[in-house]
Amino acid sequence: MLSGIYGLLSASLFVVLDAVDVAFTEAAVGAGISTILMLTTLAITGRYELSRPSIRTRIGLLLVLVIGVLLIYGTLGMPYFGMPENPANGHVAAYYLENTEQQIGIPNYVTAVLASYRGFDTFGELVVVFTAGVAVLALLPHSRDGFVVDDMQPMKHHLILRITSKLLLPFILLFALYVQFHGDFGPGGGFQAGVIFAAAIILYSMLYGLENAMQVISFPVIRFCAALGVLLYGSVGIVSMLKGGNFLDYSVLLETPVAGQHLGILLIEFGVGLTVAAVMVCVFFTFTGSVVSPAKSARVVAARDGEKTQGAP
């Protein structure tokens, strides 16, 4: 609960600091998905811990205090907050602000830098997200087409929650699409849209149970989408190479460079959104699928073995 509030608070802090795109992402990730993942893990592992000798705490406190004081001493040489001539604001940042209008032609500088100037960097990040999804799938047990579906009670008794969320869901999904495709002009883009989309599906499966959510979006489809997004991103890069440009240089995609940039950014943002949403939902499904009461899983395994032995002779 606290971590959700923490996420929401840091999101509002980012708005105050002019980082609206970042705030979008943090609001969806910090306040939504990470809280749920933590709670799910706690549900699996139990919420008790051993008490520890206080000597360890004292040494840790001392160490942390010393490092903290040293770091604060180090900040005395740092440039002051909010000055336009700070070293961080020179160099490439000024170049991006001056040239985006002619070279890329979209008003949102963050999207321009993310998708075009630093497109290769973003590709790397996307691959990391994809790999993390694969790693979670490899670590936690699941069958090919889904899970041993758990006996967690969907919130049947919370009528008000169910009805209001049902009303909200289409708007959340619509908003995710708006954020996805309006990212060139306002705050938004693939990463934000992906997490908002995933949050909507997670909300649905929290209210109506994993089984129902899997009927809406089946597990193989999610895994396919996760790979498809990365593939789309990479293919845009390869196509631009085939057309005679550099990897992920969208200017050569269409007749005019600006139109090419528009198309390229739209495509790769779509790829980003697809992969991020799919990986988030996939991680959530895998985690929630692991919350199985021991008795139930034993029963399911026994039933499966029974089927096998019946089929074998």
Add this chain to the structure above:
Amino acid sequence: MNFETQWLQTFFGLYNYWIVVALMMCGLFIVITDGNLIKKVVGLTIFQTSVFILYISMAKVTGATAPIQIEQGTAVYSNPLPHVLILTAIVVSISTTAVALALIVRIKRAYHTVEEDVIQRWDVKKRRSEKRSKPFHE
């Protein structure tokens, strides 16, 4: 300029870094003192957030607007580059946190605990028993 105003100026010039340092140390403290693996992950998350705030606060320019081009005229924009870096870093951090939590779930399955020192004691015990049983097998 007397000492007091100078001190105030330093404070208002650098307080963003001090907040970052405080958060970072909270995270580090949890990571090094707590033996519970889930709490360690929580500590790492707090540490990560402090780095996010460090980047975003460095990008802020006083009196500037968000880096989205306005229709007419010129405006002062905040630095978009750190925003890009942190935007992707947040999504990457939640993915890596998910991997960490998945590892913890597996550790819980294998050891029936998520306490670091208990796990280490288990490992030591196991290694000793293996050593003892080796000549017997050979």
